[in-house]
Amino acid sequence: MNKIECVPLTKDHILQVYEIECLSFSSPWSIEALKDELLNPTARYVVAIKDKKVLGFGGMWLILDEAHITNIAVLPEYRNLKVGSLILESLIGVGQKEGTLAMTLEVRVSNINAQRLYSKYNFITAGRRKAFYQDNKEDCLIMWRRQ
Secondary structure, three states: OOOOEEEEOOHHHHHHHHHHHHHHOOOOOOHHHHHHHHHOOOEEEEEEEEOOEEEEEEEEEEEOOEEEEEEEEEOHHHOOOOHHHHHHHHHHHHHHHOOOOEEEEEEEOOOHHHHHHHHHOOOEEEEEEOOOOOOOOOOEEEEEEEO
């Protein structure tokens, strides 16, 4: 059995990433938006792969000395199997190599599993945005991690 590895996102991964987007988010990014991220000079994306199958992905934007995590998602059948941890560790590693001093993200107040994951990697809640999510007007927590 081959192990799961994180590698940089390429155009060959886009359709599988889009499938994960649709299974994970009520307002998924379009295929075009995902392709655009490949051309975005501030974007860094990784995919978790096993036997050529994308199990999950994560991305961030580098802005000066900070990284803003845009999304992390895992196929439903691979959740709670440490794939999200592997993706987050990979993003943290990329951020450190790029010289970031801090990372931030937004997470739904109802997404307790994601909050637990981020807390495990020393992200702390620093604020709340009211009605942040367009689909249901749910609040988000703003979390930060200092390198």
